[in-house]
Amino acid sequence: MLTLSNVDAGYGTFQALFDCTLEVNAGEAVAVIGPNGAGKTTLMRVISGLIPARGGRMDMEGRDLVATPPHRIVDLGIAHVPENRRLFPRMSVEDNLRMGAFVPSARAAFSRRLEFVYDLFPRMKERRHQLAGTLSGGEQQMCAIGRALMSEPKLLLLDEPSAGLAPVIVQRIFELVRVIREQGLTVLIVEQNVQQVLRVVDRAYVLEAGSIRMSGAAEELAASDEIRRLYMGL
Amino acid sequence: MGRIDTRVWLIVIAAGLFVCLAYVPAIIREGNLGFAVSDVFLYEAMINGLLLGGVLALLSLGLNLIFGVVDVVWICYAEIVMLGMYGIYYLHSFYGVPLLLAMPAGILITAIIGYAVHELVIRHLLDSAPINQLLATGGLLFFFQSVATLAFGIDFRNLGVSLGSFPLTEDIYISWSRLAAFVTAAACVAGLYLFLTRTFMGTAIRAISQDREIMTLMGAAQGRLYLISSAIGGGLAGLAACLLVLQYDVHPFVGLSFGPITFMICVLGGLGNMVGGFIAAFILSELIALGGYHFDLEWGYVFAFAFFIAMMFVRPEGIMGRRS
Numbered sequence: 001m002l003t004l005s006n007v008d009a010g011y012g013t014f015q016a017l018f019d020c021t022l023e024v025n026a027g028e029a030v031a032v033i034g035p036n037g038a039g040k041t042t043l044m045r046v047i048s049g050l051i052p053a054r055g056g057r058m059d060m061e062g063r064d065l066v067a068t069p070p071h072r073i074v075d076l077g078i079a080h081v082p083e084n085r086r087l088f089p090r091m092s093v094e095d096n097l098r099m100g101a102f103v104p105s106a107r108a109a110f111s112r113r114l115e116f117v118y119d120l121f122p123r124m125k126e127r128r129h130q131l132a133g134t135l136s137g138g139e140q141q142m143c144a145i146g147r148a149l150m151s152e153p154k155l156l157l158l159d160e161p162s163a164g165l166a167p168v169i170v171q172r173i174f175e176l177v178r179v180i181r182e183q184g185l186t187v188l189i190v191e192q193n194v195q196q197v198l199r200v201v202d203r204a205y206v207l208e209a210g211s212i213r214m215s216g217a218a219e220e221l222a223a224s225d226e227i228r229r230l231y232m233g234l
Numbered sequence: 235m236g237r238i239d240t241r242v243w244l245i246v247i248a249a250g251l252f253v254c255l256a257y258v259p260a261i262i263r264e265g266n267l268g269f270a271v272s273d274v275f276l277y278e279a280m281i282n283g284l285l286l287g288g289v290l291a292l293l294s295l296g297l298n299l300i301f302g303v304v305d306v307v308w309i310c311y312a313e314i315v316m317l318g319m320y321g322i323y324y325l326h327s328f329y330g331v332p333l334l335l336a337m338p339a340g341i342l343i344t345a346i347i348g349y350a351v352h353e354l355v356i357r358h359l360l361d362s363a364p365i366n367q368l369l370a371t372g373g374l375l376f377f378f379q380s381v382a383t384l385a386f387g388i389d390f391r392n393l394g395v396s397l398g399s400f401p402l403t404e405d406i407y408i409s410w411s412r413l414a415a416f417v418t419a420a421a422c423v424a425g426l427y428l429f430l431t432r433t434f435m436g437t438a439i440r441a442i443s444q445d446r447e448i449m450t451l452m453g454a455a456q457g458r459l460y461l462i463s464s465a466i467g468g469g470l471a472g473l474a475a476c477l478l479v480l481q482y483d484v485h486p487f488v489g490l491s492f493g494p495i496t497f498m499i500c501v502l503g504g505l506g507n508m509v510g511g512f513i514a515a516f517i518l519s520e521l522i523a524l525g526g527y528h529f530d531l532e533w534g535y536v537f538a539f540a541f542f543i544a545m546m547f548v549r550p551e552g553i554m555g556r557r558s
């Protein structure tokens with residue numbers, strides 16, 4: 001579904017990604033793990049067009065992502081739940097969800113999508129008139145995921161959805177990743193909770209200092225001594 | 235919660251100031267509260283202040299809309315109003331276009347000017363330092379003034395249309411053109427509010443002013459929303475031109491008589507905050523009206539500026555602004 005080959009990216013004179021090659025197949029859930037500053041967020045931002053790729057190729061279902069203007073990427077079926085949620089804090093939950101359905105195709109299906117998201121997150125329905133900035137951390141994450149789902153994406157990019165949340169809520173978020181997969185969505189997720197994320201994904205990539213160091217099936221990586229030592233503190 | 239309290243307090247203080255300014259000078263002069271309270275001309279001045287506030291609110295709304303979305307202050311905003319006034323004046327007085335057609339045409343002209351200002355100038359400066367953006371829109375101010383001087387001369391032009399006035403009570407007369415200006419401005423503020431809160435495009439405009447990068451993720455072309463906001467902002471300047479051309483002469487420097495006050499209103503309300511601007515418009519217009527009634531019109535402006543400066547010390551981010 002999504003393929004990246006030899007992608008380079010950076011900020012100004014600083015190069016954050018070197019020669020990244022990665023693949024996500026339809027129906028899969030794939031994780032990207034790695035230490036702080038490894039370039040995980042940068043990788044997500046390159047895919048959704050927030051920063052340009054400086055080299056390499058990116059395709060989504062055979063369509064060239066590099067040549068697609070940033071605001072057209074969501075039309076290709078990619079929705080990005082950014083790091084730190086980035087809701088519109090002074091707008092209601094429902095208006096935030098409305099913006100998730102901004103593209104014309106999603107706008108036409110707005111009420112159906114809204115119902116879908118409210119079914120998934122009954123809490124969001126209760127809170128629909130509340131300003132997003134006043135939601136609790138967990139609720140904000142639900143709202144951010146709901147907003148991304150409004151565009152009826154095929155591929156969901158999740159950037160550290162569990163960051164800053166209490167353990168119980170973290171459990172719920174990972175549970176949610178399962179539910180979302182059952183809906184037929186493909187998921188690419190960046191996580192610090194390595195142990196937990198490896199239980200919900202099929203495969204994972206290890207990104208270090210801007211390069212893909214390792215990749216493999218989730219169970220394989222979870223069993224690897226190196227991963228256990230470096231990322232699980234075991 | 236604490237923040238909301240300060241806002242409420244500020245509005246209470248402004249109201250107190252208003253009452254003091256309204257009655258204290260007369261009490262001191264006449265030594266008699268009864269006289270001050272029953273002074274009908276005082277109420278006429280208050281009503282005129284209210285009516286003036288409507289137009290100022292409209293102007294500050296346009297400026298705030300553009301600032302909120304594009305994050306650039308259009309120093310030349312009042313000059314776009316001036317061009318709109320000229321447009322309406324020439325269409326009507328020169329080419330004999332009926333006023334009811336000339337006015338929408340004027341709004342269209344200024345909407346196109348707003349669009350062009352963004353497309354030709356601002357768009358290329360979005361990543362520049364704020365000072366360069368200010369210099370550019372400040373430069374446009376002189377450019378528009380010079381173009382108007384060259385094209386139309388420095389004569390004061392008057393539409394020559396008088397709507398007259400009507401008696402509200404036996405003693406208080408209200409000018410129709412001021413009332414029409416107020417009602418139109420109020421209707422327009424309400425319309426803009428509905429647009430911003432009830433439509434997809436309006437919601438997107440509010441959203442982009444809160445997080446511009448994320449709207450790209452939602453599939454919005456940033457440039458397009460900027461252009462739409464600039465054109466709406468320009469159109470609001472044109473609407474203000476329709477209302478002002480009925481009351482004031484047009485000349486190339488007419489923008490200077492309400493441009494600075496419009497900026498003060500926006501800053502006092504909290505730059506980019508439309509509700510704050512709306513409240514600030516009425517606070518300043520009442521200060522001007524009451525100062526003008528008890529002393530001279532110039533004193534009215536002195537009070538307004540003094541209040542503004544004092545407020546900048548107390549609350550630099552504006553009445554409804556957020557501390558950043």
Ligand SMILES: Nc1ncnc2c1ncn2[C@@H]1O[C@H](COP(=O)(O)OP(=O)(O)OP(=O)(O)O)[C@@H](O)[C@H]1O
Pocket residue numbers: 011014016034035036037038039040041042043083
């Ligand atoms: N806007 C920016 N300008 C310059 N450098 C940046 C910018 N954003 C990120 N970087 C740098 O790029 C590198 C990768 O950052 P990135 O945010 O992708 O890391 P990350 O893996 O997501 O880290 P974390 O786990 O802390 O979220 C870092 O060295 C960071 O300092």
Ligand SMILES: [Mg+2]
Pocket residue numbers: 040041042083160
């Ligand atoms: Mg990150």
